[in-house]
Amino acid sequence: MNIITNNKWIGQRTIRPDGADKVTGRAAFAADTNMPGMIWGKILRSPHPHARIRSIDTSKAEALPGVKAVVTSRDIVDFPVDKSVMLGIQDMRWMCRNVMARDKALFPGHPVAAVAATTEAIAARACELIEVDYEVLPWSIEIDDALTPDAPVLHEFIKFEGKPSNIAGRLEVKKGDIAEGFKQAEVVIERSFTTRPVHQGYIEPHACLISVAPDNKTTIWSSSQGQFMVRAMTAYLTGIPQSDIRAIPAEIGGGFGGKTIVYLEPLATLLAKKSGRPVKMVMTREEVMRATGPTSGSKSTVKIGAKKDGSIVAAQGTFYLQAGALPGSPIRGAVGCSFSPYDIPNVLSVGFDVLSNRSKVAAYRAPGAPIGAYAVECVMDELAEALKMDPLELRLKNAARQGTKAAFGPVFPRIGYVETLQAARAHPHYSAPLGKLQGRGVASGFWFNAGGESSAQVNITEDGNVVVTTGHPDIGGSRAAIANICAELLGIDYRRVSVLIGDTATIGFSNLTGGSRVLFASAMVVTQSTDKIITTLRERAAKIWEIDPEAVKWENGAAHPASPNAGKFEPLTLAELAAKAPQMGGPIGAGVQLNTEGAEGGFGTHICDVEVDPELGIVRVIRYTAVQDVGRAIHPGYVEGQMQGGVAQGIGWALNEEYIYNRDGKVDNPGFLDYRMPVCSDLPMLDTVMVEVPNPKHPQGVKGVGEVPLVPVMAAVANAIHNALGKRFYSLPMSPPRVLEVIEAKA
Amino acid sequence: MAKLHVSTTINGEPAEFLCEPGDTMLDALRGPLGLTGSKEGCSSGDCGACSITLDDRLVCSCLMLAVEAEGQDIRTIEGMAHGEHLHPLQQKFLELAALQCGICTSGMLVASDALLRKNPKPSEEEVRFWLAGNLCRCTGYDKIVRAVLETASDMREQGTRESWQ
Numbered sequence: 001m002n003i004i005t006n007n008k009w010i011g012q013r014t015i016r017p018d019g020a021d022k023v024t025g026r027a028a029f030a031a032d033t034n035m036p037g038m039i040w041g042k043i044l045r046s047p048h049p050h051a052r053i054r055s056i057d058t059s060k061a062e063a064l065p066g067v068k069a070v071v072t073s074r075d076i077v078d079f080p081v082d083k084s085v086m087l088g089i090q091d092m093r094w095m096c097r098n099v100m101a102r103d104k105a106l107f108p109g110h111p112v113a114a115v116a117a118t119t120e121a122i123a124a125r126a127c128e129l130i131e132v133d134y135e136v137l138p139w140s141i142e143i144d145d146a147l148t149p150d151a152p153v154l155h156e157f158i159k160f161e162g163k164p165s166n167i168a169g170r171l172e173v174k175k176g177d178i179a180e181g182f183k184q185a186e187v188v189i190e191r192s193f194t195t196r197p198v199h200q201g202y203i204e205p206h207a208c209l210i211s212v213a214p215d216n217k218t219t220i221w222s223s224s225q226g227q228f229m230v231r232a233m234t235a236y237l238t239g240i241p242q243s244d245i246r247a248i249p250a251e252i253g254g255g256f257g258g259k260t261i262v263y264l265e266p267l268a269t270l271l272a273k274k275s276g277r278p279v280k281m282v283m284t285r286e287e288v289m290r291a292t293g294p295t296s297g298s299k300s301t302v303k304i305g306a307k308k309d310g311s312i313v314a315a316q317g318t319f320y321l322q323a324g325a326l327p328g329s330p331i332r333g334a335v336g337c338s339f340s341p342y343d344i345p346n347v348l349s350v351g352f353d354v355l356s357n358r359s360k361v362a363a364y365r366a367p368g369a370p371i372g373a374y375a376v377e378c379v380m381d382e383l384a385e386a387l388k389m390d391p392l393e394l395r396l397k398n399a400a401r402q403g404t405k406a407a408f409g410p411v412f413p414r415i416g417y418v419e420t421l422q423a424a425r426a427h428p429h430y431s432a433p434l435g436k437l438q439g440r441g442v443a444s445g446f447w448f449n450a451g452g453e454s455s456a457q458v459n460i461t462e463d464g465n466v467v468v469t470t471g472h473p474d475i476g477g478s479r480a481a482i483a484n485i486c487a488e489l490l491g492i493d494y495r496r497v498s499v500l501i502g503d504t505a506t507i508g509f510s511n512l513t514g515g516s517r518v519l520f521a522s523a524m525v526v527t528q529s530t531d532k533i534i535t536t537l538r539e540r541a542a543k544i545w546e547i548d549p550e551a552v553k554w555e556n557g558a559a560h561p562a563s564p565n566a567g568k569f570e571p572l573t574l575a576e577l578a579a580k581a582p583q584m585g586g587p588i589g590a591g592v593q594l595n596t597e598g599a600e601g602g603f604g605t606h607i608c609d610v611e612v613d614p615e616l617g618i619v620r621v622i623r624y625t626a627v628q629d630v631g632r633a634i635h636p637g638y639v640e641g642q643m644q645g646g647v648a649q650g651i652g653w654a655l656n657e658e659y660i661y662n663r664d665g666k667v668d669n670p671g672f673l674d675y676r677m678p679v680c681s682d683l684p685m686l687d688t689v690m691v692e693v694p695n696p697k698h699p700q701g702v703k704g705v706g707e708v709p710l711v712p713v714m715a716a717v718a719n720a721i722h723n724a725l726g727k728r729f730y731s732l733p734m735s736p737p738r739v740l741e742v743i744e745a746k747a
Numbered sequence: 748m749a750k751l752h753v754s755t756t757i758n759g760e761p762a763e764f765l766c767e768p769g770d771t772m773l774d775a776l777r778g779p780l781g782l783t784g785s786k787e788g789c790s791s792g793d794c795g796a797c798s799i800t801l802d803d804r805l806v807c808s809c810l811m812l813a814v815e816a817e818g819q820d821i822r823t824i825e826g827m828a829h830g831e832h833l834h835p836l837q838q839k840f841l842e843l844a845a846l847q848c849g850i851c852t853s854g855m856l857v858a859s860d861a862l863l864r865k866n867p868k869p870s871e872e873e874v875r876f877w878l879a880g881n882l883c884r885c886t887g888y889d890k891i892v893r894a895v896l897e898t899a900s901d902m903r904e905q906g907t908r909e910s911w912q
Contacts, residue, residue, distance in 0.1 A: 015841045022849035023837035025784015025824035029850060032783040201884045203788040203796055204850040253786070253850025254884050285789040476847040476885060637844030641886055645847065648887030672793035672882060680888045681872075681879040 009484040009494050010700060013637045016480035017499045018251070030207035030223030030250040031282045038209065039068055041264075041271050041281040042123035044113040044130050045291065046105030049357035049665030050139035050152060053105060053112065053132060060129040061115055066122035068275035070130070072113045073100040075270045077239050081157045085236070088229065088512065090261055092236050094326035098360045099237060099266050105134065106154060106325030107357050108666040109290030116271035116279045139357040140166070141661050143299045143320050146356040154325060154355045168327035169353035171335050175407040181314025181346025185305025189382045192301045193375040194731040195714070196658035197322060199294040200364050201649070201677050204253020205285060206292060210268040211278040218245045218269060223252040225259045225473055226512035231504045237266035238273070248503040249473045252513075256649070257363030258293040260514050289670035294659065295364035295371075296321035296329045302338075302375040310389050310397045314346040315339050319372055321353060324360035329353045333368025333448075336408035337711065338376040340446040341417055341603060342398045347407035357665060363514060365646060366447040366707035370653070370714060374732065377443035377715030381722065391442050391719070392425045395605070400446075406601075416629025416693030417603035420444070423689050424605045429625040434723075437612050438622065441719025444605045445711025449704035450515025451596035455508030456525035458486065458533055459589035464575025466490065468526055469502040471510025472518045476645070476706065477638030481519050482526055484634050485700060489530040492557040492574060508593040516704025519634065520695075521596040527699045532590035540584045541572045598697025602708040604628035606647070608716040612724045614743055617736035619721055620682075621651055626712075627689040631703025636690065643709040644686040650713020652678045658733050755816040757782070758826025766813040772806075773797045775813035776823060784824035784853045788882065795881030798854035798861075799823045805861040807880075824853035827860065836860055836898045845894040847885035855881050859895045867903055871896060 021027040058070040076096055079085050085092040096102070101110045113130050117123035138152040145151060146166040153164045160167035182188065208222035218240055224230045227247040235242040252259060264281045272279040283292070300319040306312045317338055321329035331351030339347050351368075384391040399421060400406065402414045424430060424442065434440060457469045468486050472478065479499040487494035501507075511517070534554045541559030542549040551566035552559050558571035581588055609623035626643045633639040656676040662668040669675045694701025714732055722728050727742050750765040757780065764779040771790075776782040776799070785808055788794035792810040799808045800822040801815075808823075827834045836859050839845070846852040855878065862869060862877045869877065874895045875888070883891060 013842070013844065016844070018849070019841040019846075020833070022846055022852050023833065023840050023856060024828055025782070025853045027849055028783070029786065031787065032777075202848070202850075203794055203882055203884055204786065204848070205788070251850075252848060253788075254848045256884070282787075285791065285794075477844065480844075635844075637890070638847070641844050641847050641890060644887035644889045645885045646887075649884070671791055672789050673791065677882060677884065678887075679879040679882060680892065681875040683875075683888055685871075685892070686887045686889045 007488055009488040010634050011636060012484060014480055014484055014494045014635065016477055017483055018474065018479055027251045029204055029253050033209050033221050033250065035209060035211055035278040038278040038280050039116050039118050039275060040120040040123050041114055041116045041268050041279045042120065042127050043111045043267065044127040046101060046110040046112050047108060048105055048134055048136050049108050050137040051105045051134035052137060053101060053103060054135055055133045056113060057131040058113060061126040064122065064126045064129060066118040067115060067126045068118065068277055069116045069271045070113060071267060071270045071274065073102045076100050076266060077237050087232055087236065094328060095233060095261065096237055098326055099263060107359050109287065109359060114267040114271060116275050139665050141356055141358060141665055143297065143322060143354050146354055154357065166355040167352050168323055168355050169331065171331045171351045173335055173349045173408045174347065175405065176346035178314055178316055178346050178348040182305045184313045186308045187383065187386050188303060188305040189379050189386060190301065190303035191379050191382065191730060193378065195298045195371055195374060196732060197294045197297040197358065198653045198657045199289060199675065200256035200258035202254030202256060202258055205283040205288045206263050207282040208264045208268050209278060209280045210265065210272045212269060212273040216240050216244045220245060220247040220265055221250055222265055223250040223259065225252065225255045225475065225514055227473065227504050228471065228509055229260065229512050230262055230265050233262045234265045234269050238269050240269065246503055246505045249501050252473045252475055255475055256365050257367060257514060260363050260512050263292055285672065286670045289675060290667055291359050293362045293364065295367060296361050298322065298371045300375045302379045304379050304383055306383055306387065308387065310387050310394050312342060312344050312398045315344045317349045317372065317376065319351040321351060321368065321371065322358060322361065323353045323355050324358045325355060326360045327353055327355065329361055330363065330368030333366060334372035337369035337446045337448065338372030340406045340408065340601065341400055341444045343400050343404040344398065349407060365649065365710040369445065369447050369711045370650065373445045373711045374714040377712060378718050381441065381719040392421050395444055396421045413600055414693060414696055415600065415603060416691050419691045419693060420603055420605040420627045420629055423627045423691055424607055427607065427625055427689065429607050429623060429687065434609065437614065437724055438609060439720045439722065439724025440607065440609050441716045441723055442605065442607050443712035443715035443719060444603065445708055446601055446603050447516065447707040447711055448601050449520065449599040450517040451521055451599040452511040452517055453595050454510045454521035454525045455591065455593040456522060456529045457507060457589065457591040458526065458529040460533060460574065460578050462578060464573065464578035466497045468497060468499045469507050470522045470526065471502055471507040472513045472522060473501055475513050476642060477635060478518045478522060480638060481634040482522055485523050486526055486530055489527060489534065490557060490574065491555055508591065516602065516706040517599060520599050520698060520702045520704055523700050523702050524596050524698065525592045525594050528592040529590040533588060536588055537577050540577055543584065544572065545569045598695065600695050600697065600703055602629060602703050602705065604708040604712055606712040606716040608720045610717065610720040610724055612721060612739065617739035617743065619655055619734060619739060621717065622684055624684060625687040625689065626709055627691060628705065628708055629693050629703065630690045630705045631695045632692055632701035633690050634700060634702060639690055639705050640688045642706045643688045646709025647686050647713055648678050648683060650710050651683065651717060654714040654717035654732060654734060656733050656735050751814055753814055753817050755818065756820045758822055768814065770813040772808040772811040772813050772816055776808060782823050782825050786850055786853060795858060796851050796854040798857040798881065800857065800861055803864065805858055824857055827856060834860065835902055839894040839898040843890045843894045845886065845890040851881060851883045855883065855891055862895065863899055863902065867899060869899060
């Protein structure tokens with residue numbers, strides 16, 4: 001462990017390397033780039049929730065002047081349904097059917113064909129000229145409808161308990177003996193909950209610009225959470241080898257998990273290949289809402305049993321999560337994370353992946369964990385009430401600590417969950433007076449965090465400055481934190497360090513920006529690369545001074561003799577050593593590629609105050625404090641930013657956001673006016689408390705921080721509303737009509 | 748149909764462009780004018796990422812026809828900094844980490860500047876309601892509101908307003 005103390009740059013609120021570009025409008029996002037000869041791609045989408053595609057006639061579209069190419073599922077590589085082909089957590093069997101409907105259209109908005117034409121208007125007109133013969137099939141949208149015995153089965157080849165089923169998977173984690181555990185319980189609370197699907201809500205719609213040369217050399221410019229994911233998925237789905245594809249990451253205008261898979265890139269690649277022209281595709285907001293993301297809606301039941309002294313003896317959860325039309329809901333997060341803040345001897349947590357005729361879900365910030373935590377943390381609040389205990393005291397009594405074995409497997413190392421509870425309890429917010437119709441709620445949350453593959457290259461320029469290249473799209477300030485770390489290690493001003501995101505041809509493989517892994521993993525490869533450079537610099541100084549490299553130390557950006565015994569020499573600065581590089585062994589640079597390990601889970605505890613308007617049913621969050629064990633805040637501004645952003649998304653999920661379906665099985669609110677994300681006037685200032693319990697397995701103590709802050713929010717809000725009204729809510733969102741229903745039910 | 752010719756002023760410079768009758772001002776900015784700092788997040792006036800000013804009035808350029816620019820004075824994010832000097836709001840956004848992904852930032856800055864031109868001493872509530880038409884999904888708005896309030900205070904103290912008009 002090499003936790004640096006007395007830091008100059010780590011922990012400083014430095015200016016981000018990409019900042020000036022972003023405040024002046026220069027930064028190039030996916031839709032901001034054009035190419036000579038470029039044409040436009042558009043997608044024809046299914047109007048039906050479920051329909052067999054009997055035939056597609058593209059002849060009229062192809063005959064329209066200006067149309068340069070049309071593609072359908074025949075052009076996409078087919079991955080037969082009987083053999084799984086995994087790429088990370090995605091199965092290409094489902095991806096090939098998601099980017100373009102094959103034999104069946106599975107949700108309204110499912111692509112059935114794509115066109116490239118000289119203008120967007122011609123491409124749109126050509127889509128209208130494509131004749132699709134649909135056999136409309138019965139469909140289901142909601143979990144209960146999809147699970148009835150006579151429900152239309154989306155995929156005959158998916159079987160559960162031996163029969164074709166809309167249950168695509170089951171996941172269980174278990175610890176101890178659940179039946180025995182509940183026998184010991186003196187107080188048991190069991191409740192059922194529902195949540196609605198919510199969209200990640202990134203402001204930048206999906207977009208790409210792709211050129212394919214006659215020899216298949218392909219250049220992809222797109223915004224995603226992983227240029228290597230884009231390269232690999234596009235290769236799989238088009239048949240072009242990965243070595244022929246160069247995926248260049250544009251600046252990404254928000255992702256939150258929703259840009260961890262491809263939608264447009266394979267289609268635009270095929271259109272570009274067929275037409276011989278670069279093809280640009282940009283989704284409309286309506287397409288984003290109908291056909292990308294969201295995260296699952298859910299149905300869950302949670303039962304927790306405790307002794308009268310508050311010690312929890314057993315906990316059981318059953319979580320049904322919507323997958324959308326193809327398998328892959330985040331049951332792992334719901335099942336694995338929900339009970340992890342607590343040291344419980346007997347746990348049984350089971351999740352089901354449920355298909356229905358909705359767009360396939362995509363990852364959303366701590367996928368699955370907020371859904372599970374919502375149910376568990378609401379039950380914890382009721383348990384505290386039943387036990388007449390303070391809700392933070394109940395959590396403290398049962399808190400996971402170093403040595404606790406989590407139900408999902410690992411034994412926790414030194415973790416900071418207890419510290420988050422103590423900090424919340426001590427915070428002035430927790431004892432602040434409340435007014436009429438106001439209430440306070442608390443909740444905790446856990447997310448696994450992730451390590452995995454990362455690459456970095458650190459080069460010293462001829463003038464003695466530094467260029468760092470990594471392979472992860474920077475979604476919220478990671479470049480700023482990397483600059484802090486590299487400057488700290490080299491002992492130079494952070495402004496001398498440029499941090500860039502490489503494309504697939506210029507940096508080694510790096511896994512997705514996701515799982516709260518980027519800074520954890522990048523810091524490791526950047527640290528090792530920088531350490532190698534420092535070794536080289538010491539060796540070169542030693543050679544110049546004709547002493548042993550061990551007798552040279554690196555400090556404040558220069559080589560110094562390690563001790564008086566080493567001899568007396570004037571320090572050699574980075575700039576001086578860089579200038580001597582040609583004579584002293586050549587360029588100075590180092591790259592490291594690792595499969596990083598040791599990403600420890602993160603915990604947070606939130607306090608929320610609300611005020612309820614009983615006339616209108618409007619709930620306003622009037623005060624919010626998020627406390628989190630952040631490991632080590634390399635750049636506190638962006639750590640706070642992650643916490644505040646997660647809280648805002650959670651408040652939206654709790655109070656307003658939901659997909660509303662009409663009778664035809666279509667989303668009725670596919671835009672920002674009716675899909676109501678929090679706006680500035682909806683929120684108060686969002687206080688943050690960063691508890692720093694360094695990750696013992698990381699050179700700077702870094703833990704992932706991006707996802708934990710969404711996990712506790714919905715329960716914190718629900719518990720606050722209960723405190724204000726004396727009424728429990730068991731479904732999200734707690735929007736004005738539902739709040740009024742509950743208030744009026746009381747009268 | 749032949750394209751329409753529009754003469755206008757953008758960021759203080761005379762500008763001309765050709766457009767279709769149905770093109771929005773945002774189409775014209777991002778297309779023929781090559782000013783891609785204004786972003787398209789929704790094309791329905793709900794997200795504010797395309798915010799510009801039209802004769803000092805804050806508008807969503809996705810809701811304005813390009814031909815309406817004729818003879819008007821348009822300001823976009825590209826005109827906010829003076830040469831190599833960032834506008835105090837731009838500088839403060841950087842110092843306070845008031846942006847994460849940056850896609851809303853152009854619109855936020857244009858809208859915030861429009862607010863401070865109208866109201867050099869806004870309250871927190873005034874800032875929040877003025878910016879309610881600019882969606883940000885990353886920050887929770889906290890640091891954005893603080894940046895606007897602090898900039899307003901700095902500009903009042905330093906009397907920098909005039910030099911930026």
